[in-house]
Amino acid sequence: MKAVCLNLLWISVIAGAAIRAPSAVSYDGFKVFRINTGQHLKAVQDKLSTITFDQWNHDIDHHLDVVISPDQLAAFEKLNLDCHAMHENLGESITAESSQNSVWKRQVEDQSWYDTYHDYDQHVQYFEDLHAAFPDNSELISSGTSYEGRDLYGLHLWGADGPGKPAILYHGTVHAREWISAPVNEYIALQLVTGYNSGDNVTQSFLDSYDFFIIPIVNPDGFVYTQKTERLWRKNRQPGPGNATCYGRDINRNWQYGWDANPLGASTDPCSQVYRGEEPSDTPENQGLDAYMRKIRDEQGIKLYIDWHSYGQYILCPFGAKETLYAPELGKWTKASSMMSEVIRDSSNASTTFTFGPSGATLYTTTGTAPDHVYAYGRAEWSFTIELRDTGNFGFVLPPDQIRGTVEEQWEGQKLLFTLLDEEFFDGEGPAMFTGV
Template sequence: MRFQLLALLPLALSSAIPRSETVNYDGYQAFRIKTHGNAEDVQGKLASIKYNQWNYRMDEHLDIAVPGKDVEKFKQMGLEWQQMHEDLGASIREEKKYKKYSGRKPDSLPDDEWFDTYHPYEDHKQFWEDLHAAFPKNSKMVSSGTSLQGRDLFGLKLYGKQGGNKPAIIWHSNVHAREWVTSMTTEYITYNLIDGYRNDDAVVQNILDTYDLYVIPFVNPDGFVYSQEVNRLWRKNRSPPPPDAANQTCFGTDVNRNWPWKWNVVRGGSSPDNCAEDYRGESPGDTPENQGLVAFVDKIAAKQEIKFYVDWHSYGQYILTPHGWSCKVVAENSEEQVDLAGEVKQVIKEVHGTNFTYGPICDTLYAVNGGSTDYLYDIAGAEYSWAFELRDEGRFGFVLPPRQIRPVGEEMFEGVKYAITNM
């Protein structure tokens, strides 16, 4: 989800933090404020304090984080709000109670206790290698390139019978660094697809016998590591500021505003300001992470039909279809995609009661320039091109407690199984 920077942001939440300074969110509190359609009035009242805006649905509400010194002043403003995090620093520490990864036993998958906590990046790498080792005849390690700091954009290809030439499904996650639950979710789904195939689950076997599935769990590994080690709420990659930028302290490009398609056609769909959280880069596709993804996708599209693409995000609980770059240009099969999204919404709700909103990106959420789903649909020819915004709707936001990892995986596993078998 988009993270809109406003005036008077606290230094601890800006894009300008040097790597050597670990960000401390102790005492910060997060709130959801009802705007009742008067977001400008709410923002006017907030102008006297430092805060950070977490969401962009200002017609309905504002989600903000407030430093401790301004909390009492905020509470005296007479706004209608509910608490998200009473102590954001404490919530982050709870997230970082990682369990040591014990690997896998011969001829088995890793223990599924993996899904009880979040994990350091290096453990994630080993986990994916272990998934491959548990399914060696029906999987292959793949890569979409290398990040700016030299990290491999690794992934896994899964297939059943005659892998290699079937229609393709492509998923990737953690393009936005702080959205930790997204990679945990693609891991949960991949894990259970392998487990199901190994144990003769008819639905799973049909999926992998019909399609080749490509999963890239960490599109933005540099940003993800930075979010774990320095600033939990970091969003972008770690690219340096352009040489001619007015502000030389702001790092990072939003890789999901950097796709070389409709890169800057919509006002407000991305930003030319390198300090903004939705900074689109200096030119289309100028980040190494995006260049690798584009090449990876284009290579698959050249030899295999792309049936289903998902870019996994959090938070907000949305199922989003093309287009983001226009609210007027309707995707050729928009009705078909939206109808299926509505059915998937119901399947997801049946698991734990979680409610999703669905529809085209621009109409349902906001305009997006240079976004992945539009490139995959308009250029790469994906028949279904979606973005999921996972839990939650605003109780915890980006800092989702570890206890919710498994239920998120469970509901999304059922959702995507339904989607794939009903396309």
């Protein structure tokens, strides 16, 4: 196919000043360690209680990923824990993450876009360019605005006979520091647009069967903050309640379904990384996302929902409260996840493997999360969290040379999943029934 050119003559230098500028919060000299916990989690936690550190990861039954500041390093080393360094100097890793120069000519088929990370405005422009390359079968959409007034933009794609088919809905960059999730959303959109334009029968069948609603950055304030001020920021940028001095709510603990179902699933402390807010959906981001989700549900139904995150390489399905409830669709979700994991592994030069299962049982208890809510209130037939690369070499600060491999393997996984959405490929139901709300 002839390259789609948007008749835009200027060239964009991707590694822009907004990304290259050092964060106001310096991580110079900070180290990140992976500590093996195994059967000794309590003993490891007791030792760590004597020092100050930040924790990154979920899977604490196997390991803890901790960020150690220079002033705590000597004390940490005296603990004599079984560990290895993920980042010898986190500040240098962050600088390297954003320093790669790549020239992208604003032609949608120019995949140099996936050689580096980008700022918020460039991401917006990329989706505008994708829309311009597919004008009769797409529309730019918005699910509202952030606390600071940024657009929660996205792209709606469809195939033959116009829009109105069952919906596939993606959310990305829910947690601000998880930069890799936006390129994955963008790459899937790119493959759908270019595949359809080129006459690829498989891609055309996807778009002729489903409408795609792709919202790559649902936490734009937090995302911009990670690029300009604090690379490892997670939450949105909403002020805390009352006299609280801490900022931000965790958008993925703020959804209505199960918001206060388990005290272990989120925090009531405004300073916590998993602060759930004062009440369900009290973030403007969540309000807009929820209203838009319900609109899609009522007008055409939701076939598949995916909330894209990093890191750890997991495919997770409802529910986050591991001790209470299993969905009747668990059987087919589990089988599909297994098949996706196999396809991703086989397509990847890195032999990337994914762990899968119900979120709460596979990782830990969570409440007020998007996949549970979109399944329960949105009546999505399929609902997942996908945690992207990696499993302990880089964590949130994933180098740019990992972007292409990540996006390509996820497209392979999604292609397989799309073929399964209407297939009766398993017998039996999950271990318990869920009637929805």
